[in-house]
């Protein structure tokens with residue numbers, strides 16, 4: 621079962637939930653893998669402290685012009701969605717840092733005047749934290765090929781029964797790449813106007829993808845009732861409430877897990893798992909045409 625932890629904005633507690641849930645389940649003897657797909661700013665490793673045992677580069681393909689064949693027709697530039705290739709006065713200019721390596725320009729070039737070369741955009745590291753399998757990606761500074769690194773992180777999924785994916789914040793391409801194969805998405809938010817606004821966008825995203833989802837409210841005792849009211853009106857289940865507890869913030873600042881630092885929260889993530897797995901089983905049994913969970 622693949623569970624993606626996502627949120628419409630950063631700083632809502634995604635990593636706290638991902639790491640504490642993953643370690644809770646691993647310590648109970650379950651077969652679990654944690655994937656940190658927030659490759660622009662991965663930080664799960666700070667909390668789970670894995671031993672890294674392998675590292676590999678992530679390459680993307682980008683085009684190179686074979687000058688003697690090129691006629692300057694401009695087809696390649698019209699094909700590129702990312703403005704990574706332009707044609708000026710019959711001369712082809714390529715911007716590799718904008719290229720997403722889709723191969724469209726090479727495919728459509730009528731003269732077969734584009735060949736593909738490789739470019740390193742980041743690395744993927746793999747290891748273990750006790751019995752917990754761990755993978756994270758690190759995008760090179762200044763690179764834009766975030767989805768390519770995320771794809772490579774996801775290729776490292778092994779035989780584990782449960783995979784927890786810490787997604788990047790927001791609702792753009794990297795997030796969709798992270799969550800699109802998930803069986804369940806947990807959307808993390810805070811009960812504030814900004815939290816509500818970003819939650820609504822994130823809900824639209826998972827509904828469009830047709831993935832079952834629920835909501836976790838972090839710092840649930842601050843702000844107002846608008847998030848709860850929205851979830852109630854939309855029929856969305858809130859399956860986790862984490863209070864605004866100074867001990868949690870202090871543990872986070874020391875790079876410690878909540879389940880290790882604050883005794884009373886040990887059961888919180890086991891309960892979360894029970895709720896999610898029950899909902900997942902129920903959803904599979906019903907197997908309704910729409911996978912949306914309300």
Ligand code: SF4
Nearest residue numbers: 690691693694696729
């Ligand atoms: S499509 Fe091919 S031939 Fe046309 S400008 Fe681009 S590289 Fe040159």
Ligand code: SF4
Nearest residue numbers: 700719720722723725
């Ligand atoms: S490979 Fe794709 S993204 Fe890169 S230049 Fe060609 S069309 Fe654009």
